[in-house]
Amino acid sequence: MRRTAVLGLTGALIAGTVVAAVPQTAVAGGTAHGREHHVNAEDIGVRIAAARAADAGIDWAACPADWGIAAPVQCGWVTVPVDYAKPYGAKIRIAVDRIGSTGTAAERQGALIYNPGGPGGSGMRFPLRVTTKNPIWAATAKAYDFVGFDPRGVGHSAPISCADPQEFVKAPKADPVPDNEADKRAERKLAAEYAEGCKERTGAAMLAQMTTPNTARDLDVVRAALGERKLNYLGVSYGTYLGAVYATLFPGHVRRMVVDSVVNPARDQIWYQNNLDQDVAFQGRWDDWKAWVAKYDSVYHIGSTPAKVQAQWERLRATAKAHPIGGLVGPAELLGLFQSAPYYDSSWATVAGVWSKYLAGDTQALVDAAAPDLSDTAGNIASENGNAVYTAVECTDSPWPRDWRTWDRDNSRLHAKYPFLTWANAWLNLPCATWGVPQRKPVDVRTGNGLPRVMIVQSTRDAATPYSGAVELHRRFKGSLMITEKDAGSHGVTGLVNPCINDRVTGYLVTGSLDRHDVTCTPHAAPVPPTS
Structure with a gap:
C-alpha cells in the first residue's frame, strides 16, 4: 500500500466502437468465480472488451522519448472501457511496455505482467530488470516477455488529478x-x-470507475491483447490485492501468480481497517530500526539506546516544527524521509546516515534528502x-x-x-x-473454479502490509503456498537477495514447481552500516 508525504484526462477518452461476436479465445476460463457469482453487465462488458483487444492486438513500437524507456523495450496501447457496464461507451487507453524473452523459442512460456503496488504505482520499468541484467530475474527472463503497464488513471493511462x-x-x-x-x-x-x-x-464519471475490480478487468483485456490465454502475474503490495481480485473474478484465466507483501483482502479490512493496522505495524518496525541505530551508535552517534534515539527524533521534530529546516523541512517532510526506514531494510543505513550528518552540522544533507524539489x-x-x-x-x-x-x-x-x-x-x-462518488462493496476474495496454486511471499515484520494479510489470503486461496521470511521486515521481498525465496520464485515461474508445504526462510543478511 502506498504512503505519500503528504491533469485532466488529456485527450485520453476516445469514442466507442461496435464489436460483433465474442470469440471463445478471448474468454477462455470464463469470469465466474464460484457459487456466489452471477453474470452482470460488467462481466459481459469485459468479455466484449477482451474480444476486441484480442482482435486488435498491440502495435508495438519504440517508446516515446519523454517516457525514459529505451530500446529494446517497446511500448503500445490497449483500449478499455471507462465503465465496463457500458462497453460501447467512453474509452481510455492503457499504456503497456515489454521486452521479449531472452531464451529460445522453445523456452518461451508467454508474458509475465507486473504491478508494483500503490494504488498509483507504474509498472512500466519492469522490463528494465532484463536490460540491466538483474541476476535474480535472469532465468525467468528466458521464459517470459516482461510486460509492464500503467493502471487506469496512472502516468500515461488517462492520468487523473486532484490538485495542482x-x-x-x-x-x-x-x-x-x-x-x-x-x-x-x-x-x-x-x-x-x-x-x-x-x-x-x-x-x-471517471472517478466513479477508479476501482480495483475495474483495474483487474483492464488487466484481463491486456492479457487478451497480448494474445495470452492465461495470465502470468507478479504483484507487490497493492499489486497483491489487484492480483487477488483478478484471481477471484477470472480464476480460469490464471496460469501462475506470485503475490509479495500482501494486503489483507477481507471485505471488512478494505480499506479503513487496513490503514489502522498499518499504523501499528509501522510503529513496530520503527522500533526495530531505533534498536539498530542504537546498536551502531559508534557509527551514527544518534543515541546508544532506543529511548535515546526516540528522544533525538522528538527533538528533531520539535526543531523542524518551530523553524523548518532549510525553510522547507518541517515534521511532515521529516516523516516522508524517515518512514522509508520502516518500509525497507535497504533504507536503514541511508536514513541513519543523513540524520547523523545533520547532527554533526550538515543541515544541507537533510534538506537534500527530505525537501521536495x-x-x-x-x-x-x-x-x-x-x-x-x-x-x-x-x-x-x-x-x-x-x-x-x-x-x-x-x-x-x-x-x-x-x-x-x-x-x-x-x-x-x-x-x-x-468522497464525491458512490463507494463500492469490496470483492469477496476467494478461490474460484480453475484457480491454480498461488505463491504468497511475506516478511513477518512488514510495516506497510502486515503479516496477517498474507495469512488471510493464504486461508482464502485454497492450496496456495506461503513462503514466510521470519524476523525480517522489508516490503517487497521477491526483488531482494535471499536464495531461500528467490530460488523458489524462479522455480515456480519457470517450471511450475511448488513445495508441498509452507516454507519459512530466515533473512539472508541483516542491515549493516557502510564500511566507508
Whole structure:
C-alpha cells in the first residue's frame, strides 16, 4: 500500500466502437468465480472488451522519448472501457511496455505482467530488470516477455488529478500530529477540499470507475491483447490485492501468480481497517530500526539506546516544527524521509546516515534528502498523480466512515500507543469521508473454479502490509503456498537477495514447481552500516 508525504484526462477518452461476436479465445476460463457469482453487465462488458483487444492486438513500437524507456523495450496501447457496464461507451487507453524473452523459442512460456503496488504505482520499468541484467530475474527472463503497464488513471493511462501539482508538493506542510481541535478542523477542511478537487479535476464519471475490480478487468483485456490465454502475474503490495481480485473474478484465466507483501483482502479490512493496522505495524518496525541505530551508535552517534534515539527524533521534530529546516523541512517532510526506514531494510543505513550528518552540522544533507524539489515539474506531476490514484481507488473501492467522531476516536486511541504514523495516515485517507462518488462493496476474495496454486511471499515484520494479510489470503486461496521470511521486515521481498525465496520464485515461474508445504526462510543478511 502506498504512503505519500503528504491533469485532466488529456485527450485520453476516445469514442466507442461496435464489436460483433465474442470469440471463445478471448474468454477462455470464463469470469465466474464460484457459487456466489452471477453474470452482470460488467462481466459481459469485459468479455466484449477482451474480444476486441484480442482482435486488435498491440502495435508495438519504440517508446516515446519523454517516457525514459529505451530500446529494446517497446511500448503500445490497449483500449478499455471507462465503465465496463457500458462497453460501447467512453474509452481510455492503457499504456503497456515489454521486452521479449531472452531464451529460445522453445523456452518461451508467454508474458509475465507486473504491478508494483500503490494504488498509483507504474509498472512500466519492469522490463528494465532484463536490460540491466538483474541476476535474480535472469532465468525467468528466458521464459517470459516482461510486460509492464500503467493502471487506469496512472502516468500515461488517462492520468487523473486532484490538485495542482506545484501546490501539492509545496513545503513545509503542517505538522501531521495535531496539537488541538483547531489543528484537526484545519486538516478536515483540507481533506474535504482535496476530495472535491478530485471530482472537479478528474470528473465524476471517471472517478466513479477508479476501482480495483475495474483495474483487474483492464488487466484481463491486456492479457487478451497480448494474445495470452492465461495470465502470468507478479504483484507487490497493492499489486497483491489487484492480483487477488483478478484471481477471484477470472480464476480460469490464471496460469501462475506470485503475490509479495500482501494486503489483507477481507471485505471488512478494505480499506479503513487496513490503514489502522498499518499504523501499528509501522510503529513496530520503527522500533526495530531505533534498536539498530542504537546498536551502531559508534557509527551514527544518534543515541546508544532506543529511548535515546526516540528522544533525538522528538527533538528533531520539535526543531523542524518551530523553524523548518532549510525553510522547507518541517515534521511532515521529516516523516516522508524517515518512514522509508520502516518500509525497507535497504533504507536503514541511508536514513541513519543523513540524520547523523545533520547532527554533526550538515543541515544541507537533510534538506537534500527530505525537501521536495520544486523545480522538478515532471516529478511533481507524477507525485500528485500517484497520490490522486491512491486516494481515488481506496476511496471508491469500499465504504469509509462518514462520521468524523469515528475517525477521531480510532486515531486518537492508536496515536497514544503508536504515534509514528497514525495521524499522518489518517489525514492522507480522510478525503474518503467526504468522497464525491458512490463507494463500492469490496470483492469477496476467494478461490474460484480453475484457480491454480498461488505463491504468497511475506516478511513477518512488514510495516506497510502486515503479516496477517498474507495469512488471510493464504486461508482464502485454497492450496496456495506461503513462503514466510521470519524476523525480517522489508516490503517487497521477491526483488531482494535471499536464495531461500528467490530460488523458489524462479522455480515456480519457470517450471511450475511448488513445495508441498509452507516454507519459512530466515533473512539472508541483516542491515549493516557502510564500511566507508
